[in-house]
Each structure stands twice: as C-alpha cells, then as structure tokens.
Amino acid sequence: MTPVTIEQVRKRAEADAQTYGYYLVPDPDLLQGLLEGLKINEDRYGYPSCPCRLASGNFDYDRDIICPCDYRDPDVAEFGACYCRLYVSKDVYEGKVPLPTVPERRPLEKQSRAFAPPAEAKPAAVEEKEEFVKVGPKLWYCKQCGYVVFRDDPPYVCPVCKAKREMFAQIKMRIDFLG
Amino acid sequence: MKAMQFSKVKGDKNQHKVVVYALSTCVWCKMTKQYLKDNGVEYEYIDVDLLNEEDKQKIRQEIQNKSGSLSYPTTIIDNKVVVTGFRKDLLKEALGI
Numbered sequence A: 001m002t003p004v005t006i007e008q009v010r011k012r013a014e015a016d017a018q019t020y021g022y023y024l025v026p027d028p029d030l031l032q033g034l035l036e037g038l039k040i041n042e043d044r045y046g047y048p049s050c051p052c053r054l055a056s057g058n059f060d061y062d063r064d065i066i067c068p069c070d071y072r073d074p075d076v077a078e079f080g081a082c083y084c085r086l087y088v089s090k091d092v093y094e095g096k097v098p099l100p101t102v103p104e105r106r107p108l109e110k111q112s113r114a115f116a117p118p119a120e121a122k123p124a125a126v127e128e129k130e131e132f133v134k135v136g137p138k139l140w141y142c143k144q145c146g147y148v149v150f151r152d153d154p155p156y157v158c159p160v161c162k163a164k165r166e167m168f169a170q171i172k173m174r175i176d177f178l179g
Numbered sequence B: 001m002k003a004m005q006f007s008k009v010k011g012d013k014n015q016h017k018v019v020v021y022a023l024s025t026c027v028w029c030k031m032t033k034q035y036l037k038d039n040g041v042e043y044e045y046i047d048v049d050l051l052n053e054e055d056k057q058k059i060r061q062e063i064q065n066k067s068g069s070l071s072y073p074t075t076i077i078d079n080k081v082v083v084t085g086f087r088k089d090l091l092k093e094a095l096g097i
C-alpha cells in the first residue's frame, strides 16, 4: 500500500466535514497534529483509526474508531466537538463557544479489547465464530427512512435522516427452502 | 524480553511523581508532555500504542489499579491524583504550578 500523505488525510477530513455540516478545528497546530496522528495510524494499521484512542490493530475490533468514528455525530451534537476535537460545530469553529472537553463515549468493554493479551487473542479463531452468531454484526433498519446497515450495533444517528438510535430496529431474517 | 521503559524527562520541579500514560499519535498527549516540560516539571511517560501486547496488558492493570480510565492522556500524580485528558487547570492545581 502506498502511504497516504498529510494532504490526502486533510482533504478527506475536509470533504467529510463539508458533507456532514461540520468544521475542522480552526487552530492550525492542533489540526496538523491530529492529521499527523491519523496518517501514522493509517500507515501502521492500514486504516485511519482515531489518533486519541488505543487501537488493537484488529480491524473488527477497531471498526467503531475508524475516523470519522461512530461517536462523532453524537459528540458534536452534545458537546460541539468529537472526542479528539478534529471535527467541531459551527459555533466552536466561529469561536462563539470555546473548544469543549469531550468525555470518552466508547464503552469500556470495547476499549479493553485493544489490551487483550496474546493468550486471550490466540484462540480467537474458535471464539470469533461463536461471537459472530451471538454478538456479531446484524442488520438494522431505520424505522423513519428505511436505511439499512449491517454492523454490531445500530448507529447513534441515522446517516440519512438523522433519526436517533432508538429509531433503529433489528431485521430478523428467516430463510425457507421450499420444494 | 526487554523490560518496559518509561522515558524520563528532567525538570527542576521534582517534588511530585508524575507519570503520563500517552499515545504517540495523540496531539493532546503531546500537549500534556509539552506543558509539563515548559513548566519545568519532572515527569515520566510511556507511549502505550508502541508497546507489545504483554506490556499493554500490564499498563492496563496499572492504570486501572489507580482507578484511571483507559483514555489518553492519563496523568497520575503521586500515585493518587488522576487527571484524564489535557486539563491545564487540573494539572496546575495538582502540581502547584
């Protein structure tokens, strides 16, 4: 894989901010530092996991903290910035309100997976299979607009119609073989 | 296997034991280190993302035993005051700077 450049990381973040109506943090040093962190993680893990969180290096465990992470939308909505403060609200961008401190929203049990000792990680082949059935990704649909997504938990906010997590319901499937 | 290494940064203000658990990728961790340094505070730090699995596990125990959270930076002062995140106000108060 060719390593990404800081410029590419910046462009991607800018485009994403624009699409979702966010802004990038105005302080140039802060912004540069955050983009560098994303670049290092992308070079290291193959995906831009959150620079302010410990990644496991296992894609399945880090899925929720790949930037923009699952927690960005609720954090910008509630606090005016994402956890790292890369993405901020308009008011923060314009300096009407100061850059907030944002508490970690990611559940501890998910954070802990980045620390799994080798002994626990090794028999993963067996464990993962079970996990896939019980707690693996599922199909969720937004009751408001019909958006469907396949992952462990429903999103905090529907990316299409912005409905809250509570509007998501799991799709139960049954396959019948006839004849 | 090599023992886990905390990096030490010398400073004139060495009356407290200050330990920073950091990530090498995290700008807020860098700012915390810089802030301590600028204020002449002696401290040690470890970049947890650069450790092997076994050491990560040890660090997790260590942080959680001192009732720190697993977010970064976590600064632990004299083994009892835990500061989560880059919080100048809290560091100032705890270190008297």
Ligand code: SF4
Binding pocket: A049, A050, A051, A052, A065, A066, A067, A068, A069, A070, A071, A072, A082, A083, A084, A085, A086, A087
């Ligand atoms: S907290 Fe911000 S910078 Fe970190 S992954 Fe989420 S959106 Fe990206």
